[in-house]
């Protein structure tokens with residue numbers, strides 16, 4: 001599938017970007033180098049288990065700690081996997097500088113597997129909401145790929161309200177928001193009570209793992225979730241249950257999701273996810289790069305326990321009856 005073509009298609013029926021997307025960790029070898037083979041293996045595993053797409057160089061991929069060459073290699077691996085699998089790829093890009101972000105986004109053109117760029121609301125600068133709108137307007141006008149606005153005020157220091165999100169949704173070449181405001185706040189409720197029209201093709205994707213269940217209940221279309229490296233099939237089932245209106249199953253799955261996500265985020269992301277993936281033998285080391293420190297054994301054990309608990313929880317009624 002040509003992911004960019006899918007996004008460029010008229011969006012009369014709703015957002016093109018929806019479902020479960022896994023923001024991949026960047027695995028390192030025991031010597032501290034990029035473990036490209038392990039990254040490729042992880043990418044295939046999560047797609048095998050039901051993820052709809054991948055995110056390269058999200059916060060979870062430690063992009064700020066990678067060399068330029070390593071960042072290029074990560075994107076190359078993910079492009080290759082998404083090409084083979086017909087999956088969509090979102091790539092983290094951009095900075096607090098509008099000019100530099102335009103240049104960075106230009107480099108994403110020409111590869112149809114890259115469905116969108118995940119661009120954080122400018123951090124530290126704290127422009128007005130009108131400034132944020134102008135920033136994304138300029139990026140969207142120049143970007144060769146659609147943008148997903150990464151709204152995460154507790155990291156950026158910049159809040160954007162529901163009205164501004166609706167204005168962003170109305171801009172051409174903006175495919176959605178990764179909404180991570182640390183809860184279900186008034187803006188979230190307001191946005192989803194009066195969502196952008198389907199013709200805008202704008203997706204509201206959860207970016208705070210523990211708040212995905214209520215966001216889906218309010219009408220969110222999916223999520224970008226570091227915890228979904230673990231129990232990927234369960235997360236995919238949770239998204240599908242809300243989409244299909246199976247509320248009883250969605251509630252049951254939501255409890256497991258919150259227990260796992262809460263355990264994964266007891267220490268800075270992606271340290272715990274990497275610890276569990278290493279314990280499961282899926283990446284060669286649990287190492288992260290400074291200023292992150294590896295997760296404690298207690299945090300890894302607790303998350304591993306929750307992942308095992310959820311993975312072994314009751315299957316859907318339809319399967320249990322077989």
Ligand SMILES: O=C(O)C1=N[C@H](C(=O)O)C[C@H](O)C1
Nearest residue numbers: 023058059060224225226269
């Ligand atoms: O990399 C991402 O994308 C994510 N980052 C968030 C964070 O680190 O705060 C967490 C979310 O699960 C995905």
